[in-house]
Every structure is written in structure tokens, then in C-alpha cells.
Amino acid sequence: MFATSLTSGTSGRGGPASPSVADIVAALDTAYPRELAESWDAVGLVCGDPADRVERVLVCVDPVAATVDEALEIGAQLIVAHHPLMLRGVHGVPADTSKGSLVHRMIREGVALFCAHTNADSANPGVSDALAAVIGLDVRRPLVPHADGADTGLGRIGELSEPESFATFVDRVGAALPATTPGVHGAGDPERPIRTVAVSGGAGDGFLDTATAAGVDAYVTADLRHHPAGEHLEQPGTVPALVGLTHWASEWPWCGQAAEVIGGTGNVEVHVSTRCTDPWNVRANGSTK
Template sequence: MTELTVGHIRHILDQAYPPALAESWDKVGLICGDPAASVEKVALALDCTQEVADRAVELGVDMLIIHHPLLLRGVTSVAADEPKGKVIHTLIRGGVALFSAHTNADSARPGVNDKLAELVGITPGRPIAPRHLDAMDKWGVQVMEKDAHHVKRSLFEAGAGEIGDYRECSFEFNGTGQFRPVGDANPTEGSVDELFRDLELRVEFVAPRRLRAHLLEVLRSAHPYEEPGFDIVEMPTTTPLETAYGLGRVGQLPEPMRLSDFVQQVADQLPATVWGVRATGDPDQMVSTVAVSSGSGDSFLDDVRRLGVDVFVTSDLRHHPVDEYLRAGGPAVVDTAHWASEFPWTSQVQELLEDQAPELSVDILNIRTDPWTMAAKPQA
């Protein structure tokens, strides 16, 4: 039997929750640990607090898998007398690797949002904000013939021009380009205040949309002009919206139900927290179409309003965005604790690892890392 390593577990998780699905600001993957280190026991949690790290070491686990990245925001020190540094030192001294799957797990199928959708009673359908890994752009770049080879080579090495099993795919044709440099321009060809005309090639190629920002950097670096001429056309995607990756989910309840009953259903199905669940809307309103977004979801309020759902389940909602959303005619909202909407994902990861690596011991650390620990109402 092949010995499992941190690298093996990372591969399983990357297959289930592709890193390419992570939002641009996110930091996902292996946080600490040796990919070659052996793994026999894994623990799962939503956050890596000091309590969670201590428990993982106490239980003798080899790898801790979490949702929220420990080092999401920049740090300049992981000294042992700093909070995050203390966690890192605890894990390394205890021989525990740390791995995070965050917004990539939110967008994956199945992922965090699918688990939340199932718990509130809907079959997860389309995302609120689709992410298409197969989305492609068609580029057109104008360049003088003498510079075309260098520009194309740079773009191809950065991932452009790949179609199936073919590489360096492009189409080009001749044309005449012109420009008049003015002001502080420093033209590679021509002179300031004089109209310049010359033969150029138009080079066309395709590239994954996820590489767009990187390819723009490569193009500006490789092209000899101060302002290269180019255009980008988004090509239609081939993935059906109902099965697309992306943040949030929309689905139908098996039968319409009163909003108040639905809110109670959400409260009953999610892990308990001190402050529970709160909601807006008419308690007697009948609801059937539901949108969910695990974690902080107020950035999707406008999207949800346009989707025509009856109720939106999410977390971390603030006064003013919700007030403006309701004034604009938005549907009812159910606001849950952030931790409660995402912690059930750990059971999904447990099932994944038990299926992909049955010899592995996988435990969920049932530590409530919701930061709110008290709630009070006025006494009668």
C-alpha cells in the first residue's frame, strides 16, 4: 500500500476544489508543512484558531484542513509571540501541516454553497455569480513584422494559443497601422507630432480568460510600443449555467412554504450559535425560490434582486446595504452566523477523503469558532 503524504492529500483537495476557482484576492493551498511528510490522520475545522491548533496537536493529527486562510491578510512576522505566529509554531512543532480551501471551495461543485443549499432544503442549481474555468478570450494584437516573433513567443510561453492538444496556435494577416505621437510620447517608431504609417501584422489567438490580466502584463512588457494596439473578445462559454462553478446557489423548495416556517427550517438545520438566525419580510409570505451564499454575502444583494428569488440566505449582513436593498424591492433575507453557514462543509470534506483515501483517519473538530459568545434581550 502506497504511503499517503501531505502532497497526496493536497492533490485530492485541489482536484475537488480547483485553486483556479479562488478569487483573485484569496490565498489558498498549503500554508505550512512538508508535501513529502506522511499522513495517517487528518482533522477538519473552519478556522485555525489557537484552540483548534492545540486540539490538532493533542489528537496527534498529521494534517489540518481549514476553510478560512490563516494568513489571508499580509503579515510581516510569524514570531511565536504574535497570535498567528503562535499558531504556526504550534503546528510546526507538533508536526501538523495546514491546508486551506476557501473561495475555491465556495465555487466548486460540490462545495460549500452546495452543502448550505442542501441544508436549507433546496437542490443547488445555478450559481449567483458564475465562474467558467473553460471561458476563453479571442485576442487580436497589432505588431510590426520584425517584432512579431518575440511578442508571440512571450504570449505563448504565458499560456496563450492553446487549443486542445495543439500549442502556439495563431492566425495573422497584413495591414497598415498609423499613429501620431504627441506631447511626452517616446515612440519606438516615428517622431513626435508626425503621422507615422507602416505595415503591421495582426496576430489573433485564443487564451483562457483567467489568464487575461497576466497576458496583458506580458504583452505590455514584450511589445516594443509604449501603447500596443490590441483588442479582446469574450467567447461564449460551453458550460450550462445550471452546472457552472461559481459563488452562491439558486434552487427551488420541494413545496412552497411560509417565510416564517422557512426561517425556522434554516435555524433547525444549521449548527447552533449564540445569536441564531434573523430575517426580514412578511412571516406569512409564501416562498419557493431560494438563493444562498455561504459566508459574507452582502455583495450579492443587487444580483439576488435581479434573479427574482423569494428569499436570500447568507451571513454578515450590515444595516445600510440591507436597508437600501429592501427599499429597492429586494426579496426577503435570512441572515445566519458566518460560521454556521460554512462549518457543515467539513462533513463534505470528510466524505471526500474517506472515499478517495479510505485508509486515512479523518476527524471533524467540533469547536465553535464563531466569535460571538453572548446574546441578550431586554428583561421584561
């Protein structure tokens, strides 16, 4: 767990009526249009009554037992998550399965679940904009635009206000994101000057060649695998230095962005999850998160 949290909007007690689930879904669909989602994705309302009123919302990366616990502890009527609960097709949600048990629990407790995944990745602003912002980048364009000249797409390319060494830049990224047990790691010359940077929230080693073609000094993403990263660094010529993050940490800044969208719907409290749902929690020296 880490200390950072955010509350947006106003109290659900008194004053104007709280927004409905449908009101909040409409605001999120405007900010993160569903047509931007990849064809294989599963986004939108997973469970819950669109007509129900919402006084309190929890925004998180992962819809898992820990965040459902957190939602119930704060009395939330809606969870807004980045990752889908059921990405692949299912034929049932029996309560004796891990995901089915969450669905049954949320329905029993009157908690709706909404997921914005690759549509939030590609929206402007979206997941990678939030990552770029906390690092201190001035965003210029998408790394992988949806179409020529589009301001939507996956990843972002930005610039630091002043160049700094790669070692300093890795420290900058580490300080900007919530702590995880694996931490933040870099691959490159520690003294190399860094000014232009590509970022991609979530697993981004599929864009290594794209970042190289963009001519950036460094590329920040999650879930970098050994062979793609090693082959990238062995290429002739100058290639971007790499900064590796955990998947959860790379996407957590989006929660604050989504909270602002939800807070704009009216009389509702919005809380950003303070629970690290990164699966890696033990290091070889015995330390735990």
C-alpha cells in the first residue's frame, strides 16, 4: 500500500441529487469513446443498474478482490477500473470461481463496475498522457496514432523542459510513480543526455521499433521482456534507452485523470484506490511491499 490518494467532487450528503450510474458512464464514454477500443477488448458497464444513484466512486487499475474490498469499505456504489474483469468470453459467472465471486459480491452489495481499457489508452487525454504528465513531459503526439494527423492513439511522445542524464531520468520516473516491489529499472548509458521520450502505459515492448523510428532518447513502458529488450539494445546505431515499469504502476496515474472526469458529473465523491494490485510483492532479500 502507498499513501497517495485523491478525492474529487463534493459530498454525497445534501445538496443536488447525486448522479446516476448512467450519468457517470456517459461522462466516461465521452472522455474515453468506446469506438477507440481495440476489437478484442471488453469495455463498458459489467454489472450494476444504470438508474442507481451514486454518492461515492472508487477508481482503480484492477477489478480484483482487494479493490472490491476497498470499495465496500468506503461505501462506494461504483467501481471504475482500467482493466476488464472478463476480457475473454464466458458462459457463466458461478460464485465458486474467482471472477464470478466478485460479480456476485458486487451485485449483492449494490456496487456497479465499469471498465475503460484500450479506449482509455487511445483517448486524448488518456492513460499515456497521465503517465507522461507525472514524469514531467510536454506531450507532442501519439506514439502510434490511429490515423495520419490524429491526436488519438497508443502511447505518447514528449519532451523534458531540459535535457538530463539517463541515470537522473530513471530516478525521475521512480520518484513520480507509486512504489512497487520490483521498482523502476533502466537499460542504457547512465550519462546519456535524455530530452525526447516515448511512453506507453501497460505492456509496450511491441512498440520498441516504433519508438526507435521516432528517434526518441528514451522509452518508458511496462512488462519489458528479456529477448525483445535485449535485441532492441543490440541493434546497430543509436536506439532509445529503456525504462521498465510494472504494469500496474505505469497505468495508475490514469486513475487521477478518470477521477476528474467523474468528479465533473456533480454531487459525488471520487476516491483513487490506494491499494497496490501489482502481483509482485516479495523480493529475494525478504522485503515486501
